[in-house]
Amino acid sequence: MQTGLSYFCFIAVLILVLVRLLYSYGLTASFSKTVPHLDLTFTSGEVREAALIDRITKVYTDNWDLKSISAYHKFVKTLKIQNQPRLREQSILEPSSIEVIGIDLTKYPFVIPLELSTSLNNSGYANPYTVKELLWEMMKEDNYVVVNKAMANLFIPRSMNLEDTTVQDFDISDGITDRFLGKVRIIAVLDDFQDTPRMITSLPTAWKISGSESYSGIYIKMKRENEIEEVQRVSAGKIKSVLGKTTVNIENWKEGESRQQKLFSIFNAIFWLIIIAILLLSTFGGILGIYRNFVVKRHALIIFQNLGMSEFQLFKILTGICLLSLLSGLILAFLTLWGFENLFFSLLLKPLQSIVPVASLTVDWPLIMAWGAGMFVGYFLIFLLFLWIIINNKKQLQV
C-alpha cells in the first residue's frame, strides 16, 4: 500500500513538473524574447531631460551585461488610420485606441526584438523581408512601424494570411481633432500576446504622433535571463543617486499583463499548491517508511551488538555503506547526464526548437554539481539521524 502510494506520488509529481517545465520553458523562451526584460517607468511624470536618461543608462551598462537598453516613449491615443489608396480602394478605419511605443531603433539589438515579427511582403517584390532586411529598414526609415497582432486584426482580415499581405502605407490622424499626425508604413506584425492594439516604431515617429518629445521610461534587455530578478532588485538602489526628484518603478517582464502571463500565474499557483501537498505527503510517507525499515532491522543490529561489535564499529560500517551507495548513485547520475547530454538534448530540446525559436542552452554544470552536492548532504544527514536514533535506542532483543 505504502509502496503503491509512493509510486503514485512520484509519477504525479514527475508529470506535473514536466508539464510545468514545458509550459514555462516554452512560454519563457518565446515570450521573454518578444518583450523587454525590465521596464523602468518614470512614475513622477514623463522626462524630457536626455542627460538623465544617459546617466541612468550608464548605471546599467557599467554594472551589468546588457543585451540592449533604450529609453522609450509610450502612450495610448485614439487614432484614425487611413490607408493611402495606392493599389486598392481607400479604406478608413474607425478611430481606435492604439498604444504607440517609440524605442531607439538606431542600434541593434533592439529592446523589443522586431526580428521575431512576421514580415509583410516587400513592396515591389513578391516576398517578405528577410530578418536582416527588416531590421535594416527599421533602422533607416523613421516612419516604418511594426504592429502587434491585435492591431493587425484592424486592417488585415482574419481570413487573410499575413504572408500574402503587402506592406501597408497609412496616414495617421488624431481620432478626435482629425489633425494629421504623419505617415507610417507597416512592414511587419509581432505576436506579443497583447490584447491592446499596439504600434512599435522609432522615437521620432512616436514623438511626432504624440506631440510631446519626452520619455516614459527605459526598457532593458538582459544578456542572461537568470539575472533579471537580481538586477531588478539591486538596480533600484544604484540609480537612486542619479534620479534626483524623479521617481521610478522597475518591473520585470513576468509582472506584465498579457493573457499568457495571467494564465501562467494561475497555473503556477495551482501547480505549487498540488506540488507542495504531494511533496509533504510523500516526504512524510518516505521518512516513515525509512524509519519503519530501520525499526524492523534494529533486531539485526542488536544481534551484531550482542555478538560483541561496538556501537562505533557498527556506526562506521553502516555509514560507510551509506556513503558508498549515495556516492555511487551521484556518480552514476552525473555520468548519465554527461554521457547522454546530446541524446537528452535531441529528445527534449530539439522538438521544442522546431516550434519556438529557442537557442540551444548549455548545461550549467556548476549549478548541477551544487544541487547534487546539496542532495547528497541532505540524504546523508537524514541517514545519520536515523542511525543515531537506532543505535541509541537500546532495546532488548526479544526472543
Added chain:
Amino acid sequence: MKIILILAAFISISVSQVLAGIPDVCQATEPEECPRSCVLLKSGDFLLGNKESIFSDEMPAHRRKIEEIYISQYEITSWDFLQYINAQETFPIENSQFIKDDVAETKFDSYPCNPARRITWYQAQSFCESLGGRLPTEAEWEYAAVVDIEHNYQKMTWSTGNQFPLFLSNEDEEEEDEWEEEEGDEEEEGDDEDEELADEKGEVENEDEGEDEAEEFDFLSPVLVEVQESLRGVNRLHGMMGNVWEWTADWYLPYPEDESSALKKQRDGYWKVIRGGSYQNSARPELLRPTLRNRLHPKKYLENVGFRCVWPSQGD
C-alpha cells in the same frame, strides 16, 4: 631531348591528376549558355566574422581553418535544378509541382540561367548531395568571398557604411590600391599562369571573356540576372554579393570565441544562415557585406534565396 620528354610526361601526369580531382558536375552543361563550373579553393585559414559591426552576430572575428574544396563558380541555375527535379521518381517535397510550374513552364524558356530560387534549405542540400557535394558551411562561404586564394590576401575590415557600388568602403579601397600597387607585377605573371592552368583544367571560361564580364557586370544589378552576369568577386566567383541570398549548411548560432570551441559544440538551431544579399538590396549596400549573417527557417523559401554547392577535393 630526354629531359624535355620527362618534363612533358611530368606535366601531362600533373594535369591529368588535377583534372581527375574536378567533380564531374563542374564540367560543361546544357544548354550551353548556362555556365557550370567550379573553382578550387585551396586550404587555408582566415579571419571569420567582423571585428566591428552594427550587427553583433558578426562578432567576434575568429580564425577558422578551411579544407580544400571545389565551389560552384556560379549560383545553381533553374536549368540544373529542373534536371534534378525531373530525375527524381518522386520529388519528396510539398511544392515540387509549384517549382516545376514556375521554373520549367513559366520561366525556364526565358530565363534558364537565372539562379534557382524559392528553394528550401532541405531541397538545396539534397540537390547538392545528389551531385556528390553539399552546401558550403558559413566559414567556407565567407572564405570564398573574402580571401583571394591565389594571392593569399584577405580584406580585414568591412565597413557598415559601404558606398554603392559595394564591396569596398573608401578605406578598404585605399588598402586595396596599396596592395595592388605592391603586388601588381606578381599578379600579371600569376594571371598568365592561371590562364594556362584554367584552360587546361576547363574550370573557367575564357579569361578574357571573364575580364570583359567583370567590367561589364562590375555593379550590383537591382534586378535578378543570369548567374554569369552577376557581380564577379574574388576567386572568379560570381554572385557572391547580390543576385540571390545563398543557403549555407550551418545553423544560425552565435559565433564561438575560437575554432576549437566551434568544433566542440555543434548543435542545432532554429534558422539556417543565408549569405550574400540579393538584388532586392541594391539600394541597401550595407546589407551587401560578405560578413553579414542573415537567417531563414530551413523549411521556408523565398523569391530571393538560392544556393551554390561545394565538393570536397578528391585529393583529400
